[in-house]
Amino acid sequence: MFDSEKVKLGIAPIAWTNDDMPELGGENTFEQCVSEMALAGFTGSEVGNKYPRDTIVLKKALELRGINIASAWFSSFLTTKPLEEIVEAFIKHRDFLHEMGAKVIVVSEQGHSVQGQMDTPVFEGKPHFTEGEWIKLARGLEELGRLAAEKEMKIVYHHHMGTGVQTTEEVDKLMSMTDESLVYLLFDSGHFTFSGENPEEILRKYVNRIKHVHLKDIRKEVLDRVREEKLSFLKGVKLGVFTIPGDGMINFEPLFKVLDENNYEGWFVVEAEQDPALANPLEYAIKARKYIKEKTGL
Template sequence: MFDKKNVFLGIAPIAWTNDDMPDLGKENSFEQCISEAALAGFSGTEVGNKYPHDAGVLKGYMEERNLRIASAWFSSFLTTQPYEETEKAFIRHRDFLYDLGAKVIVVSEQGHSVQGQMDTPIFDGKYVMNDAEWKILTTGLEKLGRLAAEKNMKLVYHHHMGTVVQTTQEIDRLMENTDPSAVSLLYDTGHLVFSGEDALAVLKKYAGRIKHVHLKDVRPAVVARVKAEKLSFLQAVRLGAFTVPGDGAIDFQPVFDILSQNHYEGWLLVEAEQDPAIANPFVYAKKAREYIRSMINM
């Protein structure tokens, strides 16, 4: 199905320690995270908040476990701060990932984001940009994308719950108003389903621009509660809205089929932020690995 020379299976460290809520998984060390990721059968991870900030040191830890760094999250504030501030931070981030051998840079606009606000309803509290803000965002992302290209890297934009690019309509507008050579798309199954979008339709439409994939499953009963009780994104995570592939409601076979048919190359990253005291990260990592192995030749 996939060419193993060009497609790699990884897992995000957020299952072990949550970046937005550090109390979730505070007991889990960086070394435990990467060791268990390797034992579960994954080839790499993204970068978590407990990872060493020195590229050489981090690379050493990863190589000992035959792991690689796939990418790392970057928060842009193009709509709320001067462009120069985001650019300066982006270049530092780009160079760090370049030294680690990563090929893509995950970017999500955090200007006006409510994803990190504990008491803001994730649906009712979401910000909607005006035309001027859209122009600032798309122009800024293209500039960042060209900076990534200087290192032969790609900017992959992460649509995300609670941010200014969450819905299919917003993804469409972002894609239509950015240069494909500068801005690619990160495809996240969980965020699309949580938002109520047609995840397969988005995948089919933008398969050619998708350069990074997050495999996240969803528990519909929790999502329904979040909507009914007007809860926040962080509250949704604590309640277990997300889980690993094979443990929720999403059928991933069509996802893999469409990606394969469109000759996808890059990382497939299992990502499921939940409370590790309730959902043991190693147990769930193995569950995801076995589920994926049953579907694709990896």
């Protein structure tokens, strides 16, 4: 299966402390989070809101535990704010990640997004971009891609529930409008399944453009409730719509097979945000690590 020199395993701190709802896991410290990641057998992490931004301090804490930074989320507002403003924030973010040794930058367009709104139904309330906004987004992402390339880095676009790039059709449109040497794709099994898409079909179509992978599963009974009761993204998360790979409705074997057959190189990051009071982060991290080993050999 996968070559451990080419595919690395990380886990996101959002299982310990939720960036969108800081009250979930508010009591969990940065040190506990990265210590438990290492204890569960992971060697990488994305950056959470409790992580020190001083690279010297952060490097020391991570080196003690054998953890590297895989990436970090960047909220772009290319459809709603001036490009210069986004570029300025992006360069700071890029330089921080470059200093930490990351090779990819996760970018998600948050213009008009409802993902952070507690009472807006995630399906009925999601935004739809105008043609003018699509053009702004595509050209803006290409500019961020050029800036990333200056540091030999890549941007990976994160399709996301409650945003203007959520569905297969929207991902297709974004990919067709952007230069494939500047704008890459993050593949998130959970968000595609949540949206009602076919993750394997999308993976096969864009596998050579996918440079970062988020592994999360979906609890079907919670997803059904979100749809039926017209709930928001955040309410879905609180109810436990997301879980670790192997604990929900997604069949990961064909997904791993496609990635393996196409010589994927980069990170697999378990990103399964749940309420840590209901899903002990260390326990779930260990379960996820065991499942990935069974299915991939990593």
